[in-house]
Amino acid sequence: DADVTQTPRNRITKTGKRIMLECSQTKGHDRMYWYRQDPGLGLRLIYYSFDVKDINKGEISDGYSVSRQAQAKFSLSLESAIPNQTALYFCATKATNTGELFFGEGSRLTVL
């Protein structure tokens, strides 16, 4: 089983719909992240969390919200999806002793 699991893996939705992407981890890491990947732009940080009471905005948080339901769960929501949010979204955890990120398999979101 993957250490970082994302659901759904693929989702097609329409403009204006609310979407939630879920992430769960078995690494036992406190720090969790949501990134989006766009062709030619690399990975950009949306939100990150140090623990269930600590949520922080990344560089592109507008249009997104997150919820850290437990140490192992970190969800990303698009309250009203728009086409330019079409992207590949990755959840990641960080090992604080090494700084290494562990990524999920990705959630491909298409907003029509």
Place this chain on the structure above:
Amino acid sequence: AQSVSQHNHHVILSEAASLELGCNYSYGGTVNLFWYVQYPGQHLQLLLKYFSGDPLVKGIKGFEAEFIKSKFSFNLRKPSVQWSDTAEYFCAVTQSNFGNEKLTFGTGTRLTIIP
């Protein structure tokens, strides 16, 4: 603000050729540097990392990278590539403080190996 530049957007090589992918960063302080690889349809995986010490670091699958502080560079190398190295490669940098969450990724270099 720190930034990372990967000037090679798409590199095409034949099997057994030598590889060097460029990575330059812009931050004047002490940094931690990473190379991640993304195989087609898969998630990112760590190839190698530099925190301190020997500036020549070795990673998995025969990859290595050299940190040259004076050039703000952390280029990735492999002496002889294989078809299975076809992937996208991302350089990333963060300040040397794991409490700092500003891990900045480059835009990636797509590597295509021709059999």
